[in-house]
Amino acid sequence: MTGNESLAVVGAGVMGTGIAALASGSGVPVVLVDIDAAALERAEQAIPRHIRMGQLHGKLSRTIAAAPVRYTTALSAVGDADVVIEAIVEATEAKAKVYAELSAVVRPTAVLVTNTSGIPVDELAQHVQRPERVVGAHFMNPAYMIRTVEVIRGPRTAQDALDRLIALLGALDDEAIVVNDGPGFVVNRILQRMINESARIVSEGLASAADVDRLFKGCLGHATGPLATADLIGLDNVVDSLRVLHERTGDSGYEPCDLLTGLVAQGAFGRKTGRGFFTY
Numbered sequence: 644m645t646g647n648e649s650l651a652v653v654g655a656g657v658m659g660t661g662i663a664a665l666a667s668g669s670g671v672p673v674v675l676v677d678i679d680a681a682a683l684e685r686a687e688q689a690i691p692r693h694i695r696m697g698q699l700h701g702k703l704s705r706t707i708a709a710a711p712v713r714y715t716t717a718l719s720a721v722g723d724a725d726v727v728i729e730a731i732v733e734a735t736e737a738k739a740k741v742y743a744e745l746s747a748v749v750r751p752t753a754v755l756v757t758n759t760s761g762i763p764v765d766e767l768a769q770h771v772q773r774p775e776r777v778v779g780a781h782f783m784n785p786a787y788m789i790r791t792v793e794v795i796r797g798p799r800t801a802q803d804a805l806d807r808l809i810a811l812l813g814a815l816d817d818e819a820i821v822v823n824d825g826p827g828f829v830v831n832r833i834l835q836r837m838i839n840e841s842a843r844i845v846s847e848g849l850a851s852a853a854d855v856d857r858l859f860k861g862c863l864g865h866a867t868g869p870l871a872t873a874d875l876i877g878l879d880n881v882v883d884s885l886r887v888l889h890e891r892t893g894d895s896g897y898e899p900c901d902l903l904t905g906l907v908a909q910g911a912f913g914r915k916t917g918r919g920f921f922t923y
C-alpha cells in the first residue's frame with residue numbers, strides 16, 4: 644500500500660475498532676463503517692485509548708501522529724477506498740449480504756479483505772462481482788498489539804490483490820503469514836477445537852477453568868490459556884466460529900458444547916460483558 648491508497652473498515656466491534664486503531668496509530672487514515680451508531684461512538688472513545696496502549700507497550704510508534712478516523716453509518720463511504728477490510732459479525736448470511744452491497748459500491752480495483760474467523764474466503768467471494776479481489780486477513784485480538792496476521796489466499800484470489808494486502812500489512816508493520824483457504828484456515832481450525840474441548844473438560848468436572856489455563860501456561864508455555872483466550876475473543880464469537888466449522892466439516896469436535904452455549908445464552912460473552920469463564 645502506498646501513501647496514496649486509502650483504507651476502509653466495515654464493522655466497528657471488537658476487531659474493527661482494533662484494526663482502525665492499528666491503522667490510525669500507524670499513520671494510515673481510515674474510514675470506519677457500522678450499521679450501529681452506538682458501536683461507532685464506542686469505537687471513537689476506544690481508539691485513542693488503544694493507540695496509547697499500543698504505544699505504551701512499544702507496539703505502535705510514539706513518533707507517528709495518529710491519522711484521522713472517519714466514523715459513518717453509510718456503507719457508500721467505502722467507495723473511495725483502495726482496500727476495504729470487512730469485520731462484521733461472524734454470520735454467513737450477514738456477511739453474504741454485506742459483500743453483495745460492498746461489491747456494488749467499491750472501486751473495480753479495490754481489494755476486499757475479510758477478517759472472518761473461519762468462513763472460507765472463496766465462499767464469501769461468490770457474493771461479489773469480482774471474486775479475484777477477495778482475500779483473507781485474520782487479524783488477532785487486539786489487532787494493535789498482536790502483530791502477526793494469518794493471510795488467506797482463496798483459490799480465485801488474484802496475485803496483485805494478495806500483494807496489495809501484504810503491502811498494507813507492511814505499512815502497518817505487521818508480519819503476514821500466507822496460507823491457503825479452508826474452514827477456520829490454520830489458527831482457528833486448531834484453536835476453536837481446543838477452546839471447545841477445554842470447556843468440555845470444565846463441564847465434565849475434570850478441572851476448573853483456572854486450572855485448565857494454568858496447565859497450558861505452566862506446562863506448555865502458552866502466554867494465555869485457552870479459556871482466557873476464549874473470553875478475550877468473545878464467547879458469542881467463539882460459538883459462531885465453532886458453528887461455521889461444524890457446518891462445513893461435519894466434525895463433532897467443533898459442535899459448541901453446552902457450557903459455551905449456556906454462557907452465551909446468559910449474556911456472559913467474556914471480557915466485553917465482564918463475565919465469561921472468568922470475571923473481569
Ligand SMILES: NC(=O)c1ccc[n+]([C@@H]2O[C@H](COP(=O)([O-])OP(=O)(O)OC[C@H]3O[C@@H](n4cnc5c(N)ncnc54)[C@H](O)[C@@H]3O)[C@@H](O)[C@H]2O)c1
Binds near residue numbers: 676682
Ligand atoms: N473477536 C475476536 O477475537 C476475533 C478475532 C479475529 C477475527 N474475528 C472476526 O472478526 C469479525 C468481527 O468480530 P468482532 O469480535 O469484532 O464482532 P463484534 O460483534 O464485536 O462486532 C461486529 C460489528 O459488526 C457490526 N455489523 C453487523 N452487521 C453489519 C453490517 N451489515 N455493516 C456494518 N457493520 C455491521 C455490528 O454492529 C458490530 O458492531 C468476525 O468475522 C469475527 O469472527 C474476531
